[in-house]
Structures are given as structure tokens and as C-alpha cells.
Amino acid sequence: MGDAERWFQLYWAKDREVTRSFLGRARACGFSVLVVTLDTPLLAWRPRDLDQAYLPFLHGVGTANYFTDPAFLAGLAKPVHEDLNAAVLRFVGMFADPGKTWPDLAFLRENWDGPIVLKGVLHPDDALLAAEAGMDGVVVSNHGGRQVAGSVAAADALPRVARAVGDRLTVLFDSGVRTGDDVFKALALGARAVLLGRPYVYGLGLDGQAGVEHVIRCLLAEFDLTLALSGHATPATVTAGDLEESPA
Numbered sequence: 001m002g003d004a005e006r007w008f009q010l011y012w013a014k015d016r017e018v019t020r021s022f023l024g025r026a027r028a029c030g031f032s033v034l035v036v037t038l039d040t041p042l043l044a045w046r047p048r049d050l051d052q053a054y055l056p057f058l059h060g061v062g063t064a065n066y067f068t069d070p071a072f073l074a075g076l077a078k079p080v081h082e083d084l085n086a087a088v089l090r091f092v093g094m095f096a097d098p099g100k101t102w103p104d105l106a107f108l109r110e111n112w113d114g115p116i117v118l119k120g121v122l123h124p125d126d127a128l129l130a131a132e133a134g135m136d137g138v139v140v141s142n143h144g145g146r147q148v149a150g151s152v153a154a155a156d157a158l159p160r161v162a163r164a165v166g167d168r169l170t171v172l173f174d175s176g177v178r179t180g181d182d183v184f185k186a187l188a189l190g191a192r193a194v195l196l197g198r199p200y201v202y203g204l205g206l207d208g209q210a211g212v213e214h215v216i217r218c219l220l221a222e223f224d225l226t227l228a229l230s231g232h233a234t235p236a237t238v239t240a241g242d243l244e245e246s247p248a
């Protein structure tokens with residue numbers, strides 16, 4: 001990350017001490033913004049994952065944040081390398097917590113002194129509850145559609161959320177941003193900025209860091225041109241009016 005601003009993405013563990021420890025470690029590593037992933041209180045019915053029995057967590061892959069955490073390790077009878085199964089079981093028991101709800105956000109507010117962004121808000125009423133809970137922003141996102149097939153498109157939810165919260169929250173957006181004109185449309189629908197999920201992963205897979213940089217450079221160039229071709233010198237002047245059809 002170099003000197004860039006760091007945002008820490010939290011999957012909110014059931015165990016309070018482990019969560020508190022994660023937040024402290026993130027702070028100590030220089031993360032300033034906390035992004036809480038709400039999209040996945042449970043893993044969805046994912047046929048391809050099921051077909052391939054694909055859940056690397058069960059093999060202790062993708063669990064490093066836990067397996068290096070002092071509060072997590074304190075609950076194990078043996079070190080991870082001596083009893084991987086016990087570590088995996090402890091992880092599985094705390095990773096998801098579908099019981100969490102709005103009042104629980106007070107815990108995060110007490111344990112994080114920077115901005116907090118809730119990722120995975122689609123309903124305007126939920127966005128208002130986020131503002132009331134003292135959150136600073138929301139990411140309008142459907143988790144790439146990997147959870148509930150047929151859920152509302154994030155782009156359809158975006159203007160409703162943006163209208164509901166006005167200036168009370170920073171509204172960000174992801175799910176399906178692939179091109180510069182997608183960025184333009186998201187801003188016009190009320191997003192302050194967009195996030196990229198899969199595109200940067202594709203770049204990473206094809207050419208490592210250079211691939212990621214290429215993806216982002218292309219997207220920014222296309223966005224810049226789309227702005228200019230739509231009559232804008234800056235993103236700040238893009239509004240919903242840019243998407244309206246011409247009168248017949």
C-alpha cells in the first residue's frame with residue numbers, strides 16, 4: 001500500500017475479544033477506515049462451490065488473520081501447527097454471526113475511532129439506520145450477486161439509497177463496475193465513488209501488480225474520456241440529469 005490510505009475490511013467475528021483484537025491490529029498497521037462487510041451473514045447456496053467441495057477455510061487456507069491473532073490463539077489448547085483441525089473448528093465457530101443487528105454497531109463505534117463504512121446496504125431504510133447508528137458511509141453492493149440469486153441490482157438500489165440519506169452518509173458503490181461509463185453512471189446515480197471487485201483480480205491473475213495497474217489505468221482513462229465526451233471537465237458536475245433520455 002505504500003503511503004496510500006488503508007481501509008480495513010472486517011468480517012465481524014462472533015467472538016468480541018477476537019474482533020477487538022483485529023481492530024487494534026488494523027489500527028496499529030495504519031488502517032484509518034473500517035469497512036464492515038454485511039453482505040454475508042452466512043455463506044449462500046453456491047452450486048459451483050458445492051460441486052467442487054470448495055471451502056479452503058476448512059483446510060486452514062485464507063484464515064491467516066485468525067491464525068496469527070493473539071486473542072484467537074489464546075483460545076486454543078495447542079498451537080495451530082500442532083492441531084490444525086482444532087484451529088479450523090474454532091475459526092468456523094466464530095467466523096459468521098447471523099444474529100448481529102443494528103444495536104451491535106455500538107460495539108464497533110466504541111472500538112474504532114475513524115470512519116466506519118457498512119458494505120452491502122441495498123435498502124434505503126437500512127441506510128438511514130446506518131446513519132442513526134453513527135456510521136459514516138455505506139457501500140451499496142450486492143456482493144457481486146454471489147449471495148441471493150435474483151436480489152435487487154445494486155445499481156437500481158443506488159439512487160434510492162442516495163436520495164434517502166442525502167448528506168448524512170458518504171454513499172459508495174460496487175457490483176459490476178467494469179468500464180469508465182459504469183463509473184460515470186454510478187456517480188450520476190448518486191455514488192461519491194466506486195469500488196472494484198473482480199476487475200482488479202483479473203488483472204492480478206494475468207500480470208500481477210502490473211496487471212492491476214493496467215486495469216486501473218484503463219478504467220481511469222475511459223472514465224476521463226467519458227466525462228469529456230459528456231461535456232464535463234470534472235466528476236463533480238455529474239448529476240442524474242446526465243442519464244435522462246432526450247425529450248422526444
Ligand SMILES: Cc1cc2nc3c(=O)[nH]c(=O)nc-3n(C[C@H](O)[C@H](O)[C@H](O)COP(=O)(O)O)c2cc1C
Binds near residue numbers: 037119143199
Ligand atoms: C471471489 C470473491 C471474494 C470476495 N470476498 C469478499 C470479501 O472478503 N469481503 C467483501 O467485502 N467482499 C468480498 N467480495 C465481494 C466484492 O468485494 C464485491 O462487492 C463484488 O465482487 C462486486 O464487485 P465486482 O462486480 O466489481 O466484482 C468477494 C467477491 C468475490 C467474487
